[in-house]
Amino acid sequence: MANARILVVDDELIVRESLMGWLRKAGHIVDCAQGGLEALGKIRETEYDLVFLDIKMPDMSGIEVLEKICECSPETMVIMITAYGSVETAVEAMKLGASDYLMKPFEPEHLLVLVDKLLRQKRIIEENILLKEQVAARRVRYQDLVGASPCMQRLFELIEEVAAVDSPVLIRGETGTGKELVAKAIHAKSRRRYGPFVAINCGAFPENLLESELFGFEAGAFTGAVKTRKGRIEMAEGGTLFLDEVGEIPLKMQIDMLRVLEEKRFQRLGGRDFISVDFRCVAATHGNLEEEIRKGNFRKDLYFRLNVIEIEVPPLRERKEDIGLLAEYFLSRFRRETNKSVMAITKDAIEFLESYDWPGNVRELENAIERAVVLAKDKVLTRKDFAFLTRQPDVLDEGDKTLEAVEKHHIARVLEECGWNVSKAARILGINRTTLHNKIKKYNLKDRQQ
């Protein structure tokens, strides 16, 4: 793992220079401090992955500095540097929280192995934190794509093929079709699956925030940047970077993004060092990028760099045969999550769901099932539980716009919403029950649940 942020703390210039030189050649970003107080000041300002800490220093002992580091930056790995004869102190330091120790002079190979091992450990800890955050946000659904339709089967095959290579992918599809799930599936099937999956919605940030979110920043880069922070690009090292709504990246920033994708290295905001990165880029859009290129809102060269492999995620209305399967899948999930004993969904309810157009695609279906499960009073979901989806199949024909047709449609809709409670529907319609019964008879309206 290159590009770690490392601090070397030693009062001997020769040790600082030698270690810094070697670590920089390994591609790390290295700072140094001559003593404990200076080191603690730097640690408060910057998030270090690794600290090399001399045990004997004039202003503070290495053990004291270690204790302070464990308090203020517990995720930082510390390697104690010791001279021959002070191994006992090094062992004591390890009991206090140091990750390892090195006895001078050491084999260069030993340093390589130790740094690699500790940075791998640090990476695993960071990934665990990221995963826990994702679990908390209930977004962990790796390979959670559901679908038996031919178009979804083709999509799964395509994901298998795409996952095997390392080329950039552009995922296209309407809002709510599951573009992020496709990206996660590609990541989970690829050789980068043990690396992180880092997603960013490019449309969710104002321009300057998006830049710092993507590229990270050095302390002092702008007002409020009190501590160095890694950006999403850096966090995606060894894994996959998912750029959702890529069409929303401001034109000015597109050139920086293109450079990162071409050269695989970048600078943090306010930073001078180039940071090399190794990630796979998967982008997604619901818009028409070609149109945006034509309008001058999107760079053609970035488009070609992103669109090496294109994947189209079909809208739900084009795979209605999957609706039953998806409904069962979401029902089972929300049953667990809400702890409600809703066990099944009727065939009629499925048919009703299949007759709906789902402009919000799978996400809208997911929300509909969640709402139905939360509000359900019985163990089985029926068509009545989806009455809130007001766009019923018996919509007006394009040509039928007579007053009678509109009245029939409106009464049917209100009755569906009230679960065919005639008294309630009559109140909403502003007519009495007898009149409503007469109209039901006149228009031959029937409760489909009976």
Next chain:
Amino acid sequence: MPAQPPTILILPLGRLETLVLRVVAGYIQGILKVPVDIGETVEVPQETYIPDRHQYDAGLLIRFLREFAPSYRCVLGITSVDITLPIFTHVFGEAELGGHAALVSTYRLGKDTHGRRVTDAVFYERVAKVALHEIGHVFSLYHCGDGKCVMRFSAKLDGLDEIPLYFCDRCYFLLRRMIFRNRAGEDT
């Protein structure tokens, strides 16, 4: 008119076989496609000697080399003495990252892990690998994770024998770009 590549100077530090210098020069010319000159022998400065280690300080030798031939883009010192950095037990070579000077020691490259002499071919190849690796650092290359790249770090002889005598595509691309960039960072 095509841009003129910068020249590398090989500087013998102490007594060395001329053939080693010529072989390394040949490898550098062949792989980096830049002109290489071989300079006059310079004595190893005694102030770089670390008496209790019986080794020479590679950091101080680099400082010594830094002052040589500023008109050359890179000065590569080759020496037969054992070199180290004070925190390490030994090093095969040393260089200034993005600087001017690089250094190779042949001291540990002529034997195998059991202390037996290796063939001349293996020896010359090892010296050339360390030289190219250190020159890579002078042109700002970092260690490379690719096992098929001379920029992969190896401080052991068997590891050195495993890496190839060439750069991976990525490192070679970056190296060529840096070679044709002047010290002010502009493309020539």
